[in-house]
Amino acid sequence: MNSALQFSISPYTPFMQETKVNLGNGIELHVEVGGKPEHPTILLIMGLGAQMLFWPDFFCKSLIDQGFRVIRFDNRDIGLSSKVRHQGKRLNTMKLMGRFALGLRNQGAPYTLYDMADDVSMLLDRLGVSKAHVIGASMGGMIAQILAAKYPEKVEKLGLMFTSNNQPFLPPPFPKQLLSLIGKPESRDEEGIVNHSLKLFQLIGSPGYINHIEAVQTARKLYQRSYYPAGVLQQFLAILCTGSLLQLDREIKQPTLVLHGSRDRLLPPSHGKAVAKAISGAKFELIDGMGHDIPAHFIPQLSGLFAHHFKSSY
Numbered sequence: 001m002n003s004a005l006q007f008s009i010s011p012y013t014p015f016m017q018e019t020k021v022n023l024g025n026g027i028e029l030h031v032e033v034g035g036k037p038e039h040p041t042i043l044l045i046m047g048l049g050a051q052m053l054f055w056p057d058f059f060c061k062s063l064i065d066q067g068f069r070v071i072r073f074d075n076r077d078i079g080l081s082s083k084v085r086h087q088g089k090r091l092n093t094m095k096l097m098g099r100f101a102l103g104l105r106n107q108g109a110p111y112t113l114y115d116m117a118d119d120v121s122m123l124l125d126r127l128g129v130s131k132a133h134v135i136g137a138s139m140g141g142m143i144a145q146i147l148a149a150k151y152p153e154k155v156e157k158l159g160l161m162f163t164s165n166n167q168p169f170l171p172p173p174f175p176k177q178l179l180s181l182i183g184k185p186e187s188r189d190e191e192g193i194v195n196h197s198l199k200l201f202q203l204i205g206s207p208g209y210i211n212h213i214e215a216v217q218t219a220r221k222l223y224q225r226s227y228y229p230a231g232v233l234q235q236f237l238a239i240l241c242t243g244s245l246l247q248l249d250r251e252i253k254q255p256t257l258v259l260h261g262s263r264d265r266l267l268p269p270s271h272g273k274a275v276a277k278a279i280s281g282a283k284f285e286l287i288d289g290m291g292h293d294i295p296a297h298f299i300p301q302l303s304g305l306f307a308h309h310f311k312s313s314y
Contacts, residue, residue, distance in 0.1 A: 047138025103168030261290030
């Protein structure tokens with residue numbers, strides 16, 4: 001780990017330390033690191049509009065307890081990382097979505113997932129991590145696919161969770177769930193945002209495994225930490241202007257494990273299966289009952305599968 005960086009104890013959990021990392025490209029990322037420096041590193045990449053706290057403390061601690069050092073961070077445009085100001089013309093999101101579904105090329109976003117993958121590559125460099133295991137969830141899984149293909153020397157093994165390669169003609173995300181993710185809340189005060197977040201958790205989360213009290217606490221914590229809806233839209237535009245990752249997937253050589261929930265109501269399991277089919281030798285596991293989230297109930301299973309994957313000799 002880069003000794004020049006100044007770390008302090010995370011305000012959220014005592015086993016993680018936080019710092020700011022200037023990438024040198026105009027972007028500064030807020031980062032947390034936990035575990036012993038001599039242990040193999042797992043880098044966690046979170047999804048659309050999701051702060052790094054969507055990687056549950058329990059999930060991070062479970063990986064640490066299984067012998068790994070864990071890094072989680074806020075992507076650009078979310079949480080406590082740098083915000084990107086869009087100087088270009090206003091884009092027609094619905095038109096872009098239609099072209100995206102057909103595999104047609106889109107342009108005009110402030111940045112693409114390729115830029116976000118470059119952020120991750122530079123983050124590893126700044127942290128002094130030459131090679132890491134990588135787990136990406138949802139949009140973070142898309143970034144992880146690009147990272148593994150574009151910077152193969154930096155990715156030891158790949159873990160993907162409820163993600164897609166966005167190849168043409170896959171079943172589209174369920175409209176109600178997608179619109180709740182990128183849509184506007186009824187009001188912009190704290191209670192309005194918290195209620196909007198709760199509705200989102202209910203729509204995309206694992207049915208029967210959502211703890212209402214914990215969900216309220218999480219929504220409030222996330223709002224108080226950072227609320228930047230423009231970043232959510234810009235990350236969505238990044239997905240739409242990146243397009244299919246199918247050809248990139250065919251370049252990935254790292255051992256890959258793809259996990260997907262059977263009850264995912266945002267990205268159907270066929271998306272995860274398409275990724276696993278496109279990556280040579282990839283393994284696919286369907287997690288019975290899980291949605292588009294990481295509830296405590298599933299964490300022992302998820303962390304165990306990833307830990308076994310990263311420790312295996314194949």
